[in-house]
Amino acid sequence: MLALTVLLAAITATASATNLFVSSYAGNITTLSLTEHKGLFSLEKVFFNGGCAPSPSWLTLDRGRGTLYCLDEGLPVPNGSLSSYLIRPDGSLTQVERADTLNGPVSGVLYGDASGERAIALAHYGGSALSSWHLGTNGTGSFSFNQNIIFTLPHPGPNAARQEAPHEHQAIIDPTGQFILVPDLGADLVRVYSYSSTTDQLMAHDPLSVAPGSGPRHAAFYNPYGIACQNCTTFLYVVAELANTVTAFAVTYPQAGGLAFEEVYSTSVYGNFPLPAGNAAAEIAVSPDNRFLIISNRNNTSFSLPNPDRRNSTRIPSDSLATFALNCDGSLAFRQLWPAGGSYPRHFSMNSHGDLVAVGLQQSSSVVVLARDVATGLIGNAVAEVEVEGQVTCVVWDE
Template sequence: MAPPMRFFSLLLAIPASADILFATSYNDHTVTSLRLEGSTLSVVGKNLDCGSEPTWLTLDKTKSRLYCLNEGWGGNASLTSYQTRADGKLTTLDILPVLKSPVSSTLWGANNERLAVAHYDTSTFSSYDVSNAKDLRLTKSETYTLAAPGPVPDRQEAPHLHDAILDPTRKFLVSPDLGADLLRLYRITGNSWTAITPAKAVPGSGPRHGGFAVHGPNTYFYTVNELSNTITGYKVTYSGSSISFAQILNFSTHGPGGSVPAGTSSAELEISPDQRFVLISSRNEASLTIPAFDGSATTIPSDPIISFAINPASGQLTLTQIAPAGGLNPRGFSLNKAGTLVASALQNDNRVVVYKRDVKTGKLGAVVASATVGEGANNGPNYVLFNDC
């Protein structure tokens, strides 16, 4: 029997040319290279050199370099550098042991010669010299403690840095600290940094990921908060060698007055390439249903990707859409450089899904393609990244 028409309606958005994506997955310990061509997302390579729990990926497109963090729960944590190829295959350049639980990284410094890393469980912010991708080296680190647990003591018993973000001026680094309810701040001087007074987040919110948006003279910063399932916005002000954050909004990940089911856990935040929209993912909701990917007449549950439009003058956010992420536990997702595609990593479903996105409205549309990534129950793909920016 032919699959129902509603399944085919999900496959209307077909990109004009092939794209390469990279995805990490815990359960098979791989960095998987994927090729998106037409309505087909196919596996073109697997690499096991990012260790036991590969997670965050950072791309230096100009140098054809990819950096992978291994959280190291099942062994030693590490940072792996790769040479990328046009066909998606990866060549390992170096593997450096690092402090346990690196969860996010960003390139900074002259010619992107440094990589900043946030370490969750070991409460540390560190940086590495990546000027020679075949010889990675630790350059600096700073570890934090808490005098007392935070408002959510079982999750805020210690500092838990969860992201590393370079500001638009390339003069500061920001690391949301889920455990301490802080935005850790660092001033950049050349290829080094100095910790400066952090900005305070909403108590008990647990900031997880964040991103900057620039609109003319206005700079805004947004965080998605894992413990409170909220999004917080800040107006950013620069004065000489300092940076400050003034809170301008704080509401549910489902918009002002919205609510989420018990057990929900906010995950990723991305700013659209045109900086007009904030997108976040939310885990453990199972609040939506979508047609099954096997072409049957059944439906499957899905967590959402939620989009907000940014008011350029005020930084306020307007809820635009609550759309399916393609399945359960969308821990990580990313947009392509044009903002026309969103790739979602579904950790509980061993699936990567690519959606069409309308750049003008900011809304996700039809499914372009999907692929199985990861092997075994749960703990599948946790991050996915386009090889184009």
């Protein structure tokens, strides 16, 4: 008995666990526990957290305050919603507040003073809008409405079926923390906003116009010498869902205010490979070491994978992840096209070290964790996988 106790203690001491939060259209936020022991991984569902139904679409983590914000797209109802949760040490969530929003929030970003007044900006795909919400300063998860900004189009875009209205698809913050950028798939714009330090009100600047009909979905910033570098060229990479391109823009900060953009590079999201018919680019992210760019591609089934059930010889179709090396002039060098682990990788995120990629597979209703070589940037085989009820929309690491 003593030997068994010592053995269990040794296993506990050498194993490490990390929580991930996953949203899905089933109406839940699922807490996953990823455990690693001597190079072997296990991914398990440990908590189901409600209150963000019916259509959770995005999770924004405020690590410094132990708070998680869930955006509900509200697909079958007139309104969306915003909910806040306190994160408990065991990974469970306690809902604090919930409020109705304009329809279709699909992305949210924190802005403001990290140690004081903060706010969250929401991009509304279905509602053709941008909204902002005051966040409490005491870390309790409280919030209150601040502002709605609603957009219109004088006429449909080149892709009339998808560009019949403005469709704000993401909200991100620039490396200085002063500007919020919002790719608008319907209007072929990346909208630019600054904000008031006293009211958190968003103030519009001249937007970035992208190729007509390209449909900008998501974007990511890159500074080749590090985010804190002074007088270094910053680049913005915009992934277009309809054109399936990734375009680099050099970003400058004019004294008159706002941002200025110069296109410096553009390429296919499939790199050197032929683009499959029906492909729909989705997520984009820069690696934690600031050396590589990863893009997820949906609806291409470029790969097939062995069935996890060894008794079943039917192979599993898989969409793809594309990896590019980042060059200091803003150009990209294609490195790899790799299976995403299943169907429709709507979202993915890397852990802080960059050696693991968690992929949210919408149509496969699962989360797959892929190994990643930090030195080469190449993604490898799955180390863990778990099914999640409903169509997965977002997965974030709680680190």
